[in-house]
Amino acid sequence: MEIREFGIYGGQFVEGEILKAIKEVEYAFEQYRNDPTFLNEFHDLLKNYASRPSMLYYAKRMTEDLNGAKIYLKREDLNHTGAHKINNVLGQVLLARRMGKTRIIAETGAGQHGVATATACALFGLECEIYMGEEDMRRQALNVFRMQLLGAKVNGVKMGTKTLKDAVDAAFYDFATHLENTYYLIGSAVGPHPYPLMVREFQKVIGEEIKVQILEKENRLPDLVVACVGGGSNAIGAFYDFLNDTEVGLLGCEAAGKGLGTKLHAATMTLGKDGVFHGMYTKFIQDDLGQVLPVYSISPGLDYPGVGPEHVHLLESKRASYIAVTDEEAVYALRYLSKMEGIIPAIESAHAVFGAMQKAKTMGKDQIIVINLSGRGDKDMEELSNY
Numbered sequence: 137m138e139i140r141e142f143g144i145y146g147g148q149f150v151e152g153e154i155l156k157a158i159k160e161v162e163y164a165f166e167q168y169r170n171d172p173t174f175l176n177e178f179h180d181l182l183k184n185y186a187s188r189p190s191m192l193y194y195a196k197r198m199t200e201d202l203n204g205a206k207i208y209l210k211r212e213d214l215n216h217t218g219a220h221k222i223n224n225v226l227g228q229v230l231l232a233r234r235m236g237k238t239r240i241i242a243e244t245g246a247g248q249h250g251v252a253t254a255t256a257c258a259l260f261g262l263e264c265e266i267y268m269g270e271e272d273m274r275r276q277a278l279n280v281f282r283m284q285l286l287g288a289k290v291n292g293v294k295m296g297t298k299t300l301k302d303a304v305d306a307a308f309y310d311f312a313t314h315l316e317n318t319y320y321l322i323g324s325a326v327g328p329h330p331y332p333l334m335v336r337e338f339q340k341v342i343g344e345e346i347k348v349q350i351l352e353k354e355n356r357l358p359d360l361v362v363a364c365v366g367g368g369s370n371a372i373g374a375f376y377d378f379l380n381d382t383e384v385g386l387l388g389c390e391a392a393g394k395g396l397g398t399k400l401h402a403a404t405m406t407l408g409k410d411g412v413f414h415g416m417y418t419k420f421i422q423d424d425l426g427q428v429l430p431v432y433s434i435s436p437g438l439d440y441p442g443v444g445p446e447h448v449h450l451l452e453s454k455r456a457s458y459i460a461v462t463d464e465e466a467v468y469a470l471r472y473l474s475k476m477e478g479i480i481p482a483i484e485s486a487h488a489v490f491g492a493m494q495k496a497k498t499m500g501k502d503q504i505i506v507i508n509l510s511g512r513g514d515k516d517m518e519e520l521s522n523y
């Protein structure tokens with residue numbers, strides 16, 4: 137039976153031992169996704185370990201300066217480990233424990249997902265191995281050190297371009313060859329079913345909280361929710377609870393890097409083509425022969441050549457729209473938010489800040505924008521000072 141959960145997008149394009157491993161995850165997820173004991177444990181961890189709910193902050197100076205829509209920031213940067221990634225990691229580690237797995241593996245690009253995974257494994261005393269391209273290990277030496285400090289083993293990947301794409305391949309191979317004790321913890325709303333759906337379920341708490349908090353503060357829903365899109369997990373987490381509230385606009389901001397006219401971008405929604413990649417049917421940046429091309433962004437979290445299939449479905453069905461924001465625009469927005477509100481966002485999140493700033497100017501003062509601030513900017517200071 138073929139499943140395509142998101143219109144024609146999604147699916148489970150894997151074979152052999154990998155399919156067997158993925159099926160085991162799928163059955164476990166179906167068993168526990170609505171299990172009250174499982175969900176209680178998950179929400180207890182979100183509250184007492186990750187420090188949720190994250191606050192919804194009214195950006196007063198920014199609002200006054202832009203002189204348009206009222207702007208709120210959903211402060212995922214205040215979560216333990218400094219980003220939204222911890223939500224998904226805690227959910228999947230709980231599932232792996234239910235499945236009786238004792239060893240967790242994960243891929244990482246810049247190291248942010250690796251650090252979040254190593255954190256949750258430390259919390260539960262699970263063995264943890266992270267696959268990371270050797271080129272990325274060199275560029276992100278500090279995160280390699282963090283993961284090791286947290287007790288994880290970091291495996292350098294020597295294949296291909298020695299970056300994220302190759303780390304994913306290595307992790308799938310490990311998964312297929314260590315079925316008995318190992319769980320593969322994917323870091324974004326990507327990969328074969330059930331991962332895109334499961335990661336969304338573990339991240340949808342962001343949008344659910346936004347809804348409660350904005351109703352409390354404004355007694356109405358926002359006109360627009362804005363989030364950055366790499367693989368798409370923080371964006372789908374922020375959007376999901378609003379999908380049926382069609383008066384709420386949804387805007388995803390992906391990385392235009394050095395410009396859409398160059399080869400140095402990661403604008404999958406804008407310039408990608410349909411195809412199969414990493415086990416899913418989605419859009420990805422490819423050449424005419426369907427080979428995945430290298431992508432680029434100043435944000436380590438946004439330079440992935442594919443995108444979560446649910447976003448492509450939201451684009452095709454016109455429920456959400458997507459724009460591409462350049463490095464230069466993102467850096468501008470990062471500096472702007474830092475000076476205007478005393479909040480230094482992650483360079484990924486700054487893509488959403490820029491998109492929202494453009495929209496805010498065109499909207500009325502009676503309108504409301506919520507920006508999902510996916511993470512804090514400390515990790516980007518070295519890159520930024522070089523820029």
Ligand SMILES: *Cc1c(COP(=O)(O)O)cnc(C)c1O
Nearest residue numbers: 324366367368369370437484511
């Ligand atoms: C990893 C990361 C992203 C991109 O991942 P998504 O799955 O698209 O959310 C965005 N912001 C921050 C702070 C990240 O660490």
